Amino acid sequence: MPWGPWLGVARSLLALGTAGTLAFTSAGALFIPVPDRPESPYCDAASGLGVFCLVDKPYLDLVRWACVAVLLLVASGWQPRWTAIPHWWISFSVASSISVPDGGDHVTQVLVLLLVPVCLTDPRRWHWSPTPAPDIAAAATRVAVAVCLLVAIRIQVAGIYFQSSVAKLSHAEWADGTALYYWLNHRTFGAPGWLQPVTDWMTDVPLLLAGLTWSPLVIEFALAIAVLLPARVRLRLLPAGIVLHLGIAVTMGLWSFALAMFAAVVLLTIPFGAAWSAPADEFRAVADRLRPRRQEPQPTQQSKPVPEPSVPESTPAAEPGLVPEPQPALKSQTA
Numbered sequence: 001m002p003w004g005p006w007l008g009v010a011r012s013l014l015a016l017g018t019a020g021t022l023a024f025t026s027a028g029a030l031f032i033p034v035p036d037r038p039e040s041p042y043c044d045a046a047s048g049l050g051v052f053c054l055v056d057k058p059y060l061d062l063v064r065w066a067c068v069a070v071l072l073l074v075a076s077g078w079q080p081r082w083t084a085i086p087h088w089w090i091s092f093s094v095a096s097s098i099s100v101p102d103g104g105d106h107v108t109q110v111l112v113l114l115l116v117p118v119c120l121t122d123p124r125r126w127h128w129s130p131t132p133a134p135d136i137a138a139a140a141t142r143v144a145v146a147v148c149l150l151v152a153i154r155i156q157v158a159g160i161y162f163q164s165s166v167a168k169l170s171h172a173e174w175a176d177g178t179a180l181y182y183w184l185n186h187r188t189f190g191a192p193g194w195l196q197p198v199t200d201w202m203t204d205v206p207l208l209l210a211g212l213t214w215s216p217l218v219i220e221f222a223l224a225i226a227v228l229l230p231a232r233v234r235l236r237l238l239p240a241g242i243v244l245h246l247g248i249a250v251t252m253g254l255w256s257f258a259l260a261m262f263a264a265v266v267l268l269t270i271p272f273g274a275a276w277s278a279p280a281d282e283f284r285a286v287a288d289r290l291r292p293r294r295q296e297p298q299p300t301q302q303s304k305p306v307p308e309p310s311v312p313e314s315t316p317a318a319e320p321g322l323v324p325e326p327q328p329a330l331k332s333q334t335a
Contacts, residue, residue, distance in 0.1 A: 002146040004273040008127030010263040012075040017259030019071035027060040041097035050093035077127040084119035104257030131273040162224035177210030241265035
C-alpha cells in the first residue's frame with residue numbers, strides 16, 4: 001500500500017515550510033512593491049483564485065494568520081483527505097500572489113498539487129499511522145491512483161535535480177571549483193557572521209574549496225538518477241540530500257526552501273508505504289556488511305598420539321647384600 005508514515009513526514013515538512021514563511025514575514029514584507037510590476041497581491045488570471053485576493057489589504061494579516069493555523073493543522077497529520085485541498089490552496093496562493101516567492105514556494109506548490117489525489121485516496125485518520133492492511137478488492141483503484149501520482153512526484157523531483165546539476169556546469173565558477181567562495185561571501189546570501197571564521201578557513205584551502213563546490217553537483221546528479229536505481233540504493237541517498245539542503249539553509253538562511261526540498265528528497269528516496277524503521281534498517285544492514293568480521297580459528301589436524309612403549313613389569317629388586325638362590329632345574333620324566 002502506498003500510504004505510510006513517511007508520506008506524512010513529507011506533507012508536514014511542506015506545510016511547515018509555508019507556515020514559517022507566513023508566520024515570520026509580515027504582510028507588508030510579503031506584498032512589498034516591486035518595480036515594473038502591479039501592486040501585490042497579484043490577482044490577475046489564475047492568481048485571482050488565491051486566498052489573499054478574497055480580502056482588502058487591511059485584512060491581509062488576518063488571512064495570513066488563518067493560513068498559518070490551517071497549515072499547522074495539516075502538519076499535525078489529521079485527516080489527510082480533508083486537509084489536502086486547503087493545503088494546496090494556500091500553497092498556490094503564496095506562490096502566485098506574494099511579491100517575491102522563492103524556489104521553495106514553487107516546489108511546494110507543485111508537490112502539494114500532485115499529493116492531492118494521493119491524500120484523497122488515503123484511508124487513514126492520521127498521516128503518521130502505519131500502512132493500512134491491504135484490501136485489494138476494495139482499494140485497487142485508490143492504490144493505482146496513489147501510486148501513479150507518487151511516481152509522477154519522483155519524476156518531477158528527479159527533473160529538478162537534473163536541471164540544477166547540469167545548469168551549474170555551464171558556469172565557469174562551478175566547473176573550476178570556486179563557486180562556493182563567491183556564494184559564501186555574497187553580501188545578501190553569504191554565510192552569517194558567526195559562521196564566517198569557519199567558511200573563511202574552508203575557502204582558503206583550494207582542494208577543500210573545490211571538493212565542497214563539486215560535491216553538490218555529485219549529490220544532485222545522483223538524486224536525478226535515483227529513479228533508475230534499486231530501492232535500497234535510492235534509500236542510501238537520503239542522508240546526502242538532507243545534508244546538502246541543511247548546509248544551504250545554515251549558510252544561506254533559506255529555511256523554507258530547505259524544508260520543501262527535505263520533503264522532496266523523502267518522496268524521492270523512501271519506498272512507498274515504508275515503515276518508520278526502513279532507513280534505519282537499511283543503514284544497519286550496510287554497517288553490518290562493512291564491519292570487519294572476527295575470523296574463527298580454523299581447527300588444525302592433530303597427529304595421532306604415539307603410544308608409549310609398554311614396559312614389562314620388573315621383578316622386585318633384591319634386598320641389598322642378598323643374592324637370589326638359583327632354582328633347581330626340573331628333570332625330565334620318561335613314561
